[in-house]
Amino acid sequence: MIRRRTLIATALASQAIPRMAWAQSSAFSRPLKIIVPLQAGGSADISTRLIANSLQHRLKQPVIVDNKPGGSFVIGMQALAMAPADGQTLISINTGMLASQVTMKRYDMLKSLALITQYSKTPTLFVVPAQSRFKTFAELIAFAKKKPGKLNFGSLGTGGLEHLWVTMLSRSVGAEFTHIPFKGMPDAITALVQGELDFVPCVMSSALPFVQKGMLRALCVLSDERSAFLPDLASMKEQGVNVPPMEFWSGLAARQGTPLPVIEQLRQEIVKVMAEPDMKLRMDERGATILTSANSDNFSTLLKADWSWMNKVAQDASIRAEIAG
Structure with a gap:
């Protein structure tokens, strides 16, 4: 009886291991896409392409950068909204995008996005x-x-x-x-x-x-x-001036509804990418400091803090967006 139970347990374990391995790898079994809601050649585009290049080597999958400029970031957000919430399509986000949200009110980053991690801060x-x-x-x-x-x-x-x-x-x-x-x-x-x-x-x-x-x-x-x-x-x-700093952060997000384990795996992979020596060299060249989030909640706290002062200024001064996307 004991031997029979041992054989059954071993068989179940052998079936579970492939399922666990599949669950860990299936999130990145297809090419990934990163939407950049800005024109090619700019700072956000260059940083995203650096990350995509390293990420595809780590994941053994192509990582495509897809520029979707226009509409003050709205076109990029719409493209993400049309993609499945499976972690295969990401979007590059930054401080300027949040400012546009505050004054245009045509999308809500905190409600529409599953934040992954900040990856840099530029003074x-x-x-x-x-x-x-x-x-x-x-x-x-x-x-x-x-x-x-x-x-x-x-x-x-x-x-x-x-x-x-x-x-x-x-x-x-x-x-x-x-x-x-x-x-x-x-x-x-x-x-x-x-x-x-x-x-x-x-x-x-x-x-x-x-x-x-x-x-x-x-x-x-x-x-x-x-x-x-x-x-x-x-x-x-x-x-002698004590107001919230104006710092330009950049990060990555997926569509809201993406499974949390996938978000966390993406965060861990991007953190490893940003820790590569060559990445630090390339970011230093642009005056950017690598800064990643310990978890998605930390990134959310950053967005909420910036949104708070931006929203107050926009409301108090009755500012409406007229910026180019």
């Missing part, structure tokens, strides 16, 4: 023309408080991240700035270099080359701490 520089009279962030703020509306700034459009953040800044410090929207950051940077703008809050990867060439001057990094990429540059907090 933002507060830059002025090289010939600007302002040597510090505090000097610029003091001038703006005395002469409301005299200083202008560029952004990616009404309702975009830069516009929301500067609006929050102006209300916090009692200053007033004139907003000039642009279709793209390269256009805003060009106008700043030529002295047509007084300042631009700009992601480090876009501003740093101009700062290094002496074409722009960085007054501070818009974070609570200094950046390892510019250790001598003071933080916004050191300049």
Whole structure:
């Protein structure tokens, strides 16, 4: 009897092991797709392609990057909504996408997405023309408080991240700035270099080359701490301004309803990808710091915190989105 029970248990175990192995591997038994809701060639697209390249080697499956620009990220979100909630189709998300949600209200990232992980954080520089009279962030703020509306700034459009953040800044410090929207950051940077703008809050990867060439001057990094990429540059907090930082985070998500074990397996794989030495080198080149989420709830907390200040600014200032996708 004992021998018979042992044989039965062994047989059941031998059947269970293949099922467990299948369950662990079946989530990635087909090619994966990552939707980038922006044009090819930009910062988000480049980062996503780096991740896709490493991920396909790890999963032994093709990982396709599918650019779906337009509609201020709406077209990309619609493409994800049409895909099965099985973890085979992901979407690249970022801070600017959240700002668009707040001011457009045409999609809800927290309700529509199963968040996987943040993968990087890029600090933002507060830059002025090289010939600007302002040597510090505090000097610029003091001038703006005395002469409301005299200083202008560029952004990616009404309702975009830069516009929301500067609006929050102006209300916090009692200053007033004139907003000039642009279709793209390269256009805003060009106008700043030529002295047509007084300042631009700009992601480090876009501003740093101009700062290094002496074409722009960085007054501070818009974070609570200094950046390892510019250790001598003071933080916004050191300049006496205490408002939420303007940092550009990037991450990946799947469609809401994707099984939690699949989300967790994807998170673990992406964390391993971001830990590769070559990935750190490539992100360093763009002024980005690798930062992954310990779990999807941590990523959700980040989105909720940013949504909170963005939504308050948009409501208080009655800002509606007019940004290009």
